[in-house]
Amino acid sequence: QVQLVQSGAEVKKPGASVKVSCKASGYTFTSYDVNWVRQATGQGLEWMGWMNPNTGNIGFAQKFQGRVTITRNTSISTAYMEMSSLRSEDTAVYYCARGFGDYDNYYYMDVWGKGTTVTVSS
Amino acid sequence: SYVLTQPPSVSVAPGKTARITCGGNNIASKSVHWYQQKPGQAPVLVIYYDSDRPSGIPERFSGSNSGNTATLTISRVEAGDEADYYCQVWDSSRDHVIFGGGTKLTVL
Numbered sequence: 001q002v003q004l005v006q007s008g009a010e011v012k013k014p015g016a017s018v019k020v021s022c023k024a025s026g027y028t029f030t031s032y033d034v035n036w037v038r039q040a041t042g043q044g045l046e047w048m049g050w051m052n053p054n055t056g057n058i059g060f061a062q063k064f065q066g067r068v069t070i071t072r073n074t075s076i077s078t079a080y081m082e083m084s085s086l087r088s089e090d091t092a093v094y095y096c097a098r099g100f101g102d103y104d105n106y107y108y109m110d111v112w113g114k115g116t117t118v119t120v121s122s
Numbered sequence: 123s124y125v126l127t128q129p130p131s132v133s134v135a136p137g138k139t140a141r142i143t144c145g146g147n148n149i150a151s152k153s154v155h156w157y158q159q160k161p162g163q164a165p166v167l168v169i170y171y172d173s174d175r176p177s178g179i180p181e182r183f184s185g186s187n188s189g190n191t192a193t194l195t196i197s198r199v200e201a202g203d204e205a206d207y208y209c210q211v212w213d214s215s216r217d218h219v220i221f222g223g224g225t226k227l228t229v230l
Contacts, residue, residue, distance in 0.1 A: 035219065037165075045157075045165065045208050047219040059217045095164055099219075106153035106171060107212035107219065112164040 002026035004113035019082040022096030029077035030054040033099035038092040126222035140196040144209030154192040
């Protein structure tokens with residue numbers, strides 16, 4: 001079945017970096033975007049960015065530009081999100097989600113990973 | 123930037139109809155998508171293209187979009203529908219995904 005399997009929980013100190021992986025299965029990895037969305041405890045969904053695994057094109061929410069990198073390895077159908085200069089406010093659950101749309105009138109996320117908890121604490 | 127506004131909470135008795143709104147400037151010109159998120163779980167797409175349902179989503183879930191408001195309607199509400207619901211659009215001017223702030227649906 002179509003699924004996205006994410007890497008395990010991480011605990012990092014402030015100023016460190018974290019890299020979360022998202023392995024796709026059950027579909028052609030390069031046919032759909034991969035999005036990253038995070039959610040702090042008790043808060044709403046916050047979209048971080050997207051990547052087209054076929055072209056390598058990426059886009060970010062402004063607040064994450066310069067601090068977040070999204071990459072992929074198509075040979076193993078895996079996308080990665082790396083965030084640097086971590087601070088306590090980055091403590092959250094990070095989700096990857098499969099994206100589909102025309103980049104004009106519509107775009108939605110139909111398959112989600114289970115999430116990766118990232119805790120930033122000294 | 124484009125903003126989506128949702129009520130923080132909606133309450134409904136079992137068997138009744140719940141309506142969750144999502145406000146945005148001329149939102150009818152955009153396709154609106156809705157996600158359900160239960161505690162401790164990942165979001166699930168329940169409505170896409172304003173009113174289409176993915177396979178496996180009950181017919182009790184429906185959507186509409188007109189003017190400045192999109193609406194997710196849940197008919198014959200069940201206890202299992204209690205969750206947070208988020209609306210989402212694509213902002214083509216910035217190639218960004220936009221989420222509403224979310225609405226907590228409480229089944230009384």
